[in-house]
Amino acid sequence: MQIPFNRPCFTGNELKYIAEAVERGHISGDGYFSKKCHAFLEEAVGVPKALLTTSCTHALEMSALLLDIQPGDEVICPDFTFVSTINAFVLRGARPVFVDIRPDTLNLDEKQLEAAITPRTKAILVVHYGGIGCEMDTIMDIASRHAIPVVEDNAHGLFANYKGRNLGTFGVMATQSFHETKNFQCGEGGALLVNDPQYIERAEIIREKGTNRSRFFRGQVDKYTWVDVGSSYLPSDVLAAFLYAQLEARDEIQTKRRHIWNRYNTDLRAWADAHDVCLPTVPPEVEQAYHVFYILMPSLASRQALIAHLKAQGILSVFHYLPLHLSDMGQKFGGRAGDYPVTERVSDTLLRLPLYNDLSEADQSQVIEAIHAFENWR
Numbered sequence: 455m456q457i458p459f460n461r462p463c464f465t466g467n468e469l470k471y472i473a474e475a476v477e478r479g480h481i482s483g484d485g486y487f488s489k490k491c492h493a494f495l496e497e498a499v500g501v502p503k504a505l506l507t508t509s510c511t512h513a514l515e516m517s518a519l520l521l522d523i524q525p526g527d528e529v530i531c532p533d534f535t536f537v538s539t540i541n542a543f544v545l546r547g548a549r550p551v552f553v554d555i556r557p558d559t560l561n562l563d564e565k566q567l568e569a570a571i572t573p574r575t576k577a578i579l580v581v582h583y584g585g586i587g588c589e590m591d592t593i594m595d596i597a598s599r600h601a602i603p604v605v606e607d608n609a610h611g612l613f614a615n616y617k618g619r620n621l622g623t624f625g626v627m628a629t630q631s632f633h634e635t636k637n638f639q640c641g642e643g644g645a646l647l648v649n650d651p652q653y654i655e656r657a658e659i660i661r662e663k664g665t666n667r668s669r670f671f672r673g674q675v676d677k678y679t680w681v682d683v684g685s686s687y688l689p690s691d692v693l694a695a696f697l698y699a700q701l702e703a704r705d706e707i708q709t710k711r712r713h714i715w716n717r718y719n720t721d722l723r724a725w726a727d728a729h730d731v732c733l734p735t736v737p738p739e740v741e742q743a744y745h746v747f748y749i750l751m752p753s754l755a756s757r758q759a760l761i762a763h764l765k766a767q768g769i770l771s772v773f774h775y776l777p778l779h780l781s782d783m784g785q786k787f788g789g790r791a792g793d794y795p796v797t798e799r800v801s802d803t804l805l806r807l808p809l810y811n812d813l814s815e816a817d818q819s820q821v822i823e824a825i826h827a828f829e830n831w832r
Contacts, residue, residue: 484668523576605628808821
C-alpha cells in the first residue's frame with residue numbers, strides 16, 4: 455500500500471455545489487460561489503476585501519501591479535520560499551534582495567531585515583513558512599519606520615495567527631493559495647486579501663482585465679471600459695464552488711490536521727532528541743495552521759537516506775525549497791554559495807512527512823514506525 459505525501463480530499467459538499475453552480479447558469483468568474491467565498495474570507499480573516507484569483511502566484515502578480523513596481527526597484531524576500539513569491543515582482547522588473555531565515559521557525563530573519571533596506575526598496579515580502587507566523591511586530595516596526603509596504607505571502611497560513619491577530623491582516627495586502635497541496639483546496643486557486651482600502655478599487659480593475667467591470671455590475675457606471683493595466687485573474691465559479699465546500703468545513707479540516715501534526719510531534723520527539731534531529735518550532739505567541747510537518751536531519755546524506763528508506767516502504771516524503779540565490783535566476787542577480795547559510799543548510803536537511811486531511815491513523819502509524827526503524831545515519 456502506497457502512502458502519498460499529499461492527497462486532495464473531499465469534505466462532502468464539493469460535487470453538490472459544483473452541480474448547483476452549473477444549474478445557476480454562471481460558471482465563469484465572480485458567480486454565486488465566488489461571492490460566498492469572498493464574504494467568508496472577509497469575515498473569517500477580518501479583511502476589508504478578499505478577491506479570489508486563479509492562483510496565489512496571480513495574487514502576488516496583482517500585488518506587484520498594485521504597488522506599481524518598476525524596473526530597478528528592489529524587493530526584499532526570504533531566500534527560502536517558493537519562486538512565485540519573488541518572481542511576481544521580478545516580472546515587473548524588480549531586483550530581488552534576499553534575506554536569510556531564522557534557524558527555528560524558518561521564517562525571514564527579522565534581525566537581518568533592516569540591513570537589506572536601501573533607498574530603492576519598494577516592498578518587503580514575508581512568508582509564513584508552514585503556517586507559523588513571522589515575527590510581525592519587529593517586521594512591521596521596521597517597515598513603518600522606512601515607509602515600505604509589506605506584502606504577506608500567506609499561502610501556508612490561512613486561519614493561523616500571531617499574538618491573536620490573523621495572518622494576512624498585517625501587510626497592506628496578503629495572498630492565499632488553494633492549490634491541492636494546501637489545507638483548503640480547489641485544485642488551482644488563490645486569493646488576494648486587501649487590507650489597505652486605497653488599493654481595493656484598483657485591485658478589482660486589475661483583476662478584471664484592466665476594466666471597471668465591477669463598478670458596472672454594482673450600477674456605478676452605465677458601461678464598462680478599459681481604464682488600467684490588468685489581466686484575467688478570475689477563477690471559474692466551478693472552482694469557487696469546490697472551495698466554498700472546503701471553507702465551510704474549516705473546523706473539521708483544521709481539527710483533523712491538528713491531530714495529525716500533534717501526533718507526529720509527540721511520537722517523534724524522543725527519536726528526534728536521540729538522533730540530533732530537529733522538529734518544528736512554534737513560538738508561544740503563534741497559533742499555527744498545521745500545514746506541514748517537517749524534520750531537519752543532521753546532514754544531506756541522512757536526509758536522502760531517510761527519503762529512500764521511506765520510499766522502499768511505500769511512503770512518499772519530500773524535501774522542500776532550494777535556495778533561490780543559488781538557482782539559475784538567483785545567480786544572475788549575484789547569488790553565491792555561502793551567502794545565506796541557514797537557508798542552504800535547511801534546504802539540504804529538511805524533509806516533509808505525509809500530511810493531508812484524511813490521512814488515517816493506521817497510515818500515520820506506518821510512517822512513524824518506519825522512521826523509528828531508520829538506521830542508515832552515515
